[in-house]
Amino acid sequence: MASENRRSVIDHTYTLCDGRKKKRSELIQMIRQSIKEGNFTSSQIARHIKLRMKHVGNIIRHMIDQNIILASKPKNGGSKYVFALKDECLLADMFYPKPKDIKQMFKVKSRTVRKVDQGTSKSEVTKGITKYQQSYYDSVYWG
Secondary structure (H helix, E strand, O other), rough: OHHHHOOOOOOOOEOOOOOOEEEHHHHHHHHHHHOOOEEHHHHHHHHHHHHOOHHHHHHHHHHHHHEEEEOOOOOOOOOOEEEEOOOOHHHHHHHOHHHHHHHHOOOOOOOOOOOOHOOOOOEEEOOEEOOOOOOOOOOOOOO
């Protein structure tokens, strides 16, 4: 069958520019080692580990999805993203709650949903000046 010939994406092997073949997990370790030396852009990472830019983009996207690295734009206004390793601190993992734990700590008692048509169109008088409220139909929030 056709599905038997398909390989898993996790075990996919990539061919480096020098002809060596590496698995995705090995390339992730290579990228982590190169980012440890300093924050790099994707093109710098591709040159450092000698892999095509297309494949580096796929692996970096996987690493961002798995929370291995962080992507940020440089403060000097550059257009390329700079990648950095996520801080790994065991004490912070132990003592600071994670977002999913914080979400479980709160309980929503009730929820009120209102439509725009149910809103009021009353004006507000402040010190002799009448201010008319803006309609949601005219605002930038209408979309």
